[in-house]
Amino acid sequence: MIADEQGGGGLAPDELDRYSWQRSVAGFGDDGQRRLKAAAVLVSRVGGVGGAAATYLAAAGVGRLVLAHAGNLRRNDLNRQTLMSTPGIGRPRVEQAAERLRDLNPHVVVETVPENATADNAARLVAGCDLVVGAAPLFAERLLLNAEAVRQGRPLVDAAMYDAEARLMSVVPGGPCLACLYPAPPPHWRREFPVLGAVAGTVGALAALETIKILTGCGPPLAGRLWTFDTAAMTCRTLTIPARRECPVCGLACPAPP
Amino acid sequence: MQIFITFTGPLRQAGPNAVDVPEGTTLADVCRRLADESAGEVRRHLLTVDGDIEPSLLVAVNGAGVPPEERSCRRLVDGDELLLMPPIAGG
Ligand SMILES: [Zn+2]
Numbered sequence: 001m002i003a004d005e006q007g008g009g010g011l012a013p014d015e016l017d018r019y020s021w022q023r024s025v026a027g028f029g030d031d032g033q034r035r036l037k038a039a040a041v042l043v044s045r046v047g048g049v050g051g052a053a054a055t056y057l058a059a060a061g062v063g064r065l066v067l068a069h070a071g072n073l074r075r076n077d078l079n080r081q082t083l084m085s086t087p088g089i090g091r092p093r094v095e096q097a098a099e100r101l102r103d104l105n106p107h108v109v110v111e112t113v114p115e116n117a118t119a120d121n122a123a124r125l126v127a128g129c130d131l132v133v134g135a136a137p138l139f140a141e142r143l144l145l146n147a148e149a150v151r152q153g154r155p156l157v158d159a160a161m162y163d164a165e166a167r168l169m170s171v172v173p174g175g176p177c178l179a180c181l182y183p184a185p186p187p188h189w190r191r192e193f194p195v196l197g198a199v200a201g202t203v204g205a206l207a208a209l210e211t212i213k214i215l216t217g218c219g220p221p222l223a224g225r226l227w228t229f230d231t232a233a234m235t236c237r238t239l240t241i242p243a244r245r246e247c248p249v250c251g252l253a254c255p256a257p258p
Numbered sequence: 259m260q261i262f263i264t265f266t267g268p269l270r271q272a273g274p275n276a277v278d279v280p281e282g283t284t285l286a287d288v289c290r291r292l293a294d295e296s297a298g299e300v301r302r303h304l305l306t307v308d309g310d311i312e313p314s315l316l317v318a319v320n321g322a323g324v325p326p327e328e329r330s331c332r333r334l335v336d337g338d339e340l341l342l343m344p345p346i347a348g349g
Contacts, residue, residue: 045349047349048348048349049348049349050349135349136347136349137347137348137349138347139345142347160348160349161346161348161349162267162346162348163267163268163270164270165266165267165270165346167343167346180325181314181316181345182314182345183313183314183326184313185314186312186314186344186345188268188302188344188345189345189346189347193346193347193348200348200349226316226323228266228343230266230270232270237321237341238321239316239321239323239341240321240323241323242322242323242325244325244327246327
């Protein structure tokens with residue numbers, strides 16, 4: 001109640017202090033802070049990309065984070081998976097990530113699902129959240145979450161990288177989706193890919209920013225646009241992505257041609 | 259006419275950066291020509307085993323994505339900038 005009298009509206013005094021440097025961001029403010037606190041975000045895998053996204057979402061004060069990632073930490077994950085630690089090799093990734101995020105911001109409810117997205121759990125994972133961050137290293141997982149996000153009318157932020165390239169797009173209801181870009185799991189993609197942690201972390205941090213934009217309205221997200229960054233040349237492009245009526249996932253949602 | 263080409267992702271170091279093609283050349287024509295003139299790595303990202311343009315290859319002309327169903331009929335004009343982006347999903 002004290003917070004309400006101070007204009008915090010559901011934000012406790014220590015939250016108002018914790019977020020004081022971002023409450024002054026133009027277009028964000030206390031309204032944005034309250035919207036973040038009211039939101040639940042699913043992060044599909046907390047590796048190099050998803051771990052960075054989860055870090056900045058936790059720091060910013062998203063109310064509930066659901067981390068989905070199967071398996072135990074390997075030594076060769078540590079060049080990019082910065083939520084993990086060397087003593088944690090052999091321990092579940094998702095537990096280590098949750099511990100670090102709770103330490104970073106105890107106001108965030110962090111839930112763990114020690115599973116990757118599958119046909120069996122995708123509907124349930126998406127249903128429990130307001131927005132999905134897709135950061136799995138397999139197209140099958142990304143496309144499953146895309147299909148469920150479109151079906152359930154939830155936004156999806158998809159962040160990917162390979163070698164020096166980073167790509168980011170947001171799927172919002174009524175707009176083009178990931179299956180418009182990739183109609184089927186591409187035949188040549190391999191689970192192991194060249195990665196410097198700094199490139200994965202860059203696109204993961206920007207996925208957190210996209211998520212914050214969508215949840216709070218503090219800026220226009222990449223809906224219908226694909227952002228691509230060549231970190232070798234340090235050049236980026238924003239491509240327009242047309243919605244496809246032929247898309248088997250979102251096609252029926254696209255407006256009819258005039 | 260001259261078409262400028264940028265490859266990204268797994269093909270970042272592929273070439274050429276430009277090709278001279280006759281008037282009326284389509285996007286699919288250029289992809290087939292690049293595949294025919296290239297080693298296996300470029301070819302398998304551009305074409306399916308049946309010789310069609312790989313549908314999961316992202317293609318943009320002057321910053322606008324061109325969906326698979328429009329690539330065979332999309333005619334290019336002199337100076338067009340073609341971006342060829344194989345799918346990536348590193349997480
Ligand atoms: Zn679609």
